[in-house]
Amino acid sequence: MPASGSTSTSANTGTNASAGNDTCSNPTTPAYDGSAPFPVDGGPAPARSGSERVYIGVTAAIVVGPLLALGLAGWLLWGRLIHPVDVLLALALYTVTGLGVTVGFHRGLTHGGYTAVRPVRIALAVAGSMSFQGDVIGWVATHRRHHAFTDRPGDPHSPYRYGTRLRGQLRGLVHAHVGWLFRNDQTPAERYAPDLLADRDLRAVSRAFPALCVLTLALPFGLGWAIGGTWVHGLTALLWAGLVRIALLHHVTWSVNSLCHLVGERPFRTRRHDRATNLWPLALLSFGESWHNLHHADPPCARHGVDRGQLDPSAAVIRLFERLGWVHDVRWPAADRIAARRAA
Template sequence: MTRAQRYTNIAAVVLPFAAFFAAVIVFWNEAITWRDVIIMVTLYVIAALGITIGYHRMLTHRAFQAKPWVSYTFAIMGSMGVQGPVINWVADHRKHHAHTDEEGDPHSPHVGPASEGVLGPLKGLYHAHIGWLFSEQGRANRRKYAPDLMEDPGMKAISRNFHWIALGSLALPALLGFLFSGFTLHGALTGFLWGGLVRVFFLHHVTWSINSICHFFGTRRFGTEDHSTNVAWLALPSMGEAWHHNHHAFPRSAQAGLRGVEKAMDPSMWVINGLERLGLVWNVVRITPERQAEKQAQAGGAAAPVKQAA
């Protein structure tokens, strides 16, 4: 990781964090309006779906095929989440699946720091949540883990221009706040604060919680060789990604929520279903109940709570 990349990562973590506390402590009830909330939630959903549908299910796992302009649109939406260039993100995540919760996993809470001393679990959770960004993010070999994207000129262009897209995703809420407030500087500033920095803060920590919480606490029902878990209360803010144990059991599945209430709490799949009906995506991978039952039988058939995976 270059010095510039390291400083960029530090800024991407620290600035939204500082902005969140400034917004809550200093500006709450003084500098937030329904306009700001609408801008923040709308851009959060757009960027989150870009990460979950674009970066993750479509580009990392090829859970469905899509028209090129659809793929590029979701890659741009994901870049608005300020989590790194699309090719780097995909390479890191494929490396995670290749070495899940073993040496070589970029962000497991169960290897490296997690095995050292009494505070090992806390160190592991910190590493999986934030620490890996300063030591491992972007280090996966892109030619090895993402050769398909390296051969796609459109994806290379989007990845190369990530910083401009990220900056644009911060400028956009300021512009919207300016326009919707009647062309006021105050509207631009609060739009930037809530729809820009605070929105990035929330999306970052929800995404990073999949790396940390969803490999440490939660429930499991399938026979997998890792420590992945399902965490229901994270399902909606993560657009369904918190059904993470399901995902590790069936990585190519377009669905993370596989049954009952899980399906109702997988917003990313709602969108994929809609795109499929419009003919914009196809070959959507779904897991049959029979395959689920077979995989569940390997784990003894029970959904067991996990406090700490040993």
């Protein structure tokens, strides 16, 4: 992506990946029939390096830490250590960081659903980074790879990795939801996100990811202390608006990877083996991302919930930004394109 702020290159990259470039797959890999477990690379597993052990340790802390916080929150709740400011801060930060992921990381940077002015592009990248879901360049590269190989060998988090029998599906559900994070299956950004690597602003945001993780926890602690007047208020805000908020957003995002490829409706045609679904119970919590079937049928579309009654808060935010002049060249759904993708 050029440093001027255009996302046109991102749009091309995201669209090509989502269109299914089968030439990316290994020509020596046996044809995938849609039901068998994914092929496993031959040869003995390499010994874990020190850096890989560090990666797995950090991942475990990020995944398990917020979950432990949920248990702690339940214990504290019995003592009524929750304040209105904790809830308000949690809602505010969940919304800001969640929209940073959905509007910024996903619909903008990954798929080029719109072109944002430079300050907005940077602000959304910062907000998304504060979700604790990884640095912006790595996130985008992984998601583009997911679209290039959806539910086929090469997909980093398909629930069909272990086949379509019951045991394989249960194992695949765990893999798609959280297990893939521990595989350290690196996605090369040079291949999947060269436009972001070429953008000096996004490189800076990517490098700042550890600091932004600290910030997303320091903010609720500092605001809770400042508003409540005691360090106890700071700690409860850290718990609810920091750790619990992160845990909830994590699992909503991971549910789009897992549940939205296993259960739900499929009113639109997708590529062969692509089983993306619409799952309405997650619509509000995911800011419209769980209208996943349409997204996989038309990835650059800036709105995912295109049918009557399908709430899509992310699309509403993009519409607001468009009216304010902060984004342009928005790829809104076209009636003919939507009709052409409907399942018979």
